[in-house]
Amino acid sequence: xxxxxxxxxxxxxxxxxxxxxxxxxxxxxxxxxxxxxxxxxxxxxxxxxxxxxxxxxxxxxxxxxxxxxxxxxxxxxxxxxxxxxxxxxxxxxxxxxxxxxxxxxxxxxxxxxxxxxxxxxxxxxxxxxxxxxxxxxxxxxxxxxxxxxxxxxxxxxxxxxxxxxxxxxxxxxxxxxxxxxxxxxxxxxxxxxxxxxxxxxxxxxxxxxxxxxxxxxxxxxxxxxxxxxxxxxxxxxxxxxxxxxxxxxxxxxxxxxxxxxxxxxxxxxxxxxxxxxxxxxxxxxxxxxxxxxxxxxxxxxxxxxxxxxxxxxxxxxxx
Amino acid sequence: xxxxxxxxxxxxxxxxxxxxxxxxxxxxxxxxxxxxxxxxxxxxxxxxxxxxxxxxxxxxxxxxxxxxxxxxxxxxxxxxxxxxxxxxxxxxxxxxxxxxxxxxxxxxxxxxxxxxxxxxxxxxxxxxxxxxxxxxxxxxxxxxxxxxxxxxxxxxxxxxxxxxxxxxxxxxxxxxxxxxxxxxxxxxxxxxxxxxxxxxxxxxxxxxxxxxxxxxxxxxxxxxxxxxxxxxxxxxxxxxxxxxxxxxxxxxxxxxxxxxxxxxxxxxxxxxxxxx
Numbered sequence: 001x002x003x004x005x006x007x008x009x010x011x012x013x014x015x016x017x018x019x020x021x022x023x024x025x026x027x028x029x030x031x032x033x034x035x036x037x038x039x040x041x042x043x044x045x046x047x048x049x050x051x052x053x054x055x056x057x058x059x060x061x062x063x064x065x066x067x068x069x070x071x072x073x074x075x076x077x078x079x080x081x082x083x084x085x086x087x088x089x090x091x092x093x094x095x096x097x098x099x100x101x102x103x104x105x106x107x108x109x110x111x112x113x114x115x116x117x118x119x120x121x122x123x124x125x126x127x128x129x130x131x132x133x134x135x136x137x138x139x140x141x142x143x144x145x146x147x148x149x150x151x152x153x154x155x156x157x158x159x160x161x162x163x164x165x166x167x168x169x170x171x172x173x174x175x176x177x178x179x180x181x182x183x184x185x186x187x188x189x190x191x192x193x194x195x196x197x198x199x200x201x202x203x204x205x206x207x208x209x210x211x212x213x214x215x216x217x218x219x220x221x222x223x224x225x226x227x228x229x230x231x232x233x234x235x236x237x238x239x240x241x242x243x244x245x246x247x248x249x250x251x252x253x254x255x256x257x258x259x260x261x262x263x264x265x266x267x268x269x270x271x272x273x274x275x276x277x278x279x280x281x282x283x284x285x286x287x288x289x290x291x292x293x294x295x296x297x298x299x300x301x302x303x304x305x306x307x308x309x310x311x312x313x314x315x316x317x318x319x
Numbered sequence: 320x321x322x323x324x325x326x327x328x329x330x331x332x333x334x335x336x337x338x339x340x341x342x343x344x345x346x347x348x349x350x351x352x353x354x355x356x357x358x359x360x361x362x363x364x365x366x367x368x369x370x371x372x373x374x375x376x377x378x379x380x381x382x383x384x385x386x387x388x389x390x391x392x393x394x395x396x397x398x399x400x401x402x403x404x405x406x407x408x409x410x411x412x413x414x415x416x417x418x419x420x421x422x423x424x425x426x427x428x429x430x431x432x433x434x435x436x437x438x439x440x441x442x443x444x445x446x447x448x449x450x451x452x453x454x455x456x457x458x459x460x461x462x463x464x465x466x467x468x469x470x471x472x473x474x475x476x477x478x479x480x481x482x483x484x485x486x487x488x489x490x491x492x493x494x495x496x497x498x499x500x501x502x503x504x505x506x507x508x509x510x511x512x513x514x515x516x517x518x519x520x521x522x523x524x525x526x527x528x529x530x531x532x533x534x535x536x537x538x539x540x541x542x543x544x545x546x547x548x549x550x551x552x553x554x555x556x557x558x559x560x561x562x563x564x565x566x567x568x569x570x571x572x573x574x575x576x577x578x579x580x581x582x583x584x585x586x587x588x589x590x591x592x593x594x595x
Binding site: 027028029030031032034035036037038039040041042044045046048049050052053056063067113116117119121122123125127128129130131132133134136137139140141142143145146147148149150154155156158159160162188195244247248250251254255258271274275278279284287288291292294295298302 | 322325326328329332333336337339340342343346354355357358359402405406408409410413414415416418421424425428430431432433434435436437438439440441442443445446462464465466467472497498501522525526528529532533543544545547548550551559562563565566567569570573574576577581582584585
């Protein structure tokens, strides 16, 4: 069940050239029979809605009007977004800021703790699970509520600062700090990438460290020259997932701001703006355009990540 | 680093990381004036009354919301387990034209941000007259009976690839049909993957806010996350205790799952190497 075994078959299946399997005809029929629910889901829940939202993004559709009254507006939604909607740009800014800060911090915490746990110590299995616990709880409304309360003016965090004579602001109500508390909540959930790092660390051959020790390498040198290069595919994997994940933060932003993105739009994550446009203002056409821009941006970002990956991700078979 | 120092560092970090959880548990038992004066974990005056207060704080009892959330979560578990198992069996074991292409598409949907589809999906479900009404949860549940959670399909495919093919062959020689192989070989041996799927399905649905916020608008039909949010909206000082109490209760099922299955959850993340 090791991590490195996981991507291999995926690689094989996704890449050509390969001979299409030609089993007995009955098996081909059975294949599609078993696949039917998934195929229906792909069409009805993913493909059709995707196309629909593309179509809607060129209309001024609101949920109240009838399908027959679809009003074409051409590229007006996109034009409005890029030229007349400062809030859109603001949401982009907040989201990018969030992802750019939260993702590296989260991965650094995950890697650091994974390195700490990657030793035979008593109770390491339990520690690993406990560090993972925030990843299970952190996305919930309840935890966002806890966060808001901890970082309010009278919250526990200021109570802690008061011990040192510091009077902290109401962090979640201050436009300068509100996003910071959300970033902290995201970083707090570093357990999931940590578990993946730990599995990756188990794959590093011990002989390499022994050889490096013989050559007189210190701990830092070993980390830089052995651990990080060998771990780079796992780092890359976590980076892609967490970045995409980071762009989709919704719950905590919604709870912290009471659904508005405040104070002064400082927590207006892109998905929250999309929600407000679609389900508060009922501007579904505009929301669809927002969704497509988001999709293209995330797609583009993934492509960029993958192309930079060539320069620093080392796969074992290249060596 | 010596093992002892390492352990001390780990425990100190755990103390910081888990502090918010201890803090909310302790605070849910604090009296109202203490909320502002006592930033520590332990309450000075033990006030369990926050729990009954929170339970009946809204017009509808919180018990109702827990029932609603449980119904939705359990049905999603059932849907994911069934439909993803079928799809995974096809991908992992059956040979048919186009399999590689479909598989690549399935992996592609893993990275698709779900928020993109929420508007058109809402419109589709509304056209089908499934939004609102007596049982407003179908839009939350139905997609899961159609294997749309690609993560679980992927997880099960990975798992099934580890089951020796010789078992299939042996079953076929014994006269099993394709369905027989699925029913008698793959299904029983896939139990660990099924359990992992069930637990993650439950936890993610239990915690999910975005979709439930969109589809559930009638107070008696509220699920726990949507109901909790009302506390924030109307946050007067007097409601913090009950709000914490209900927050703790809402985290409890996830925590219990964690206690019971922690090893499996961590392994599950490893097998598929995704999300969390």
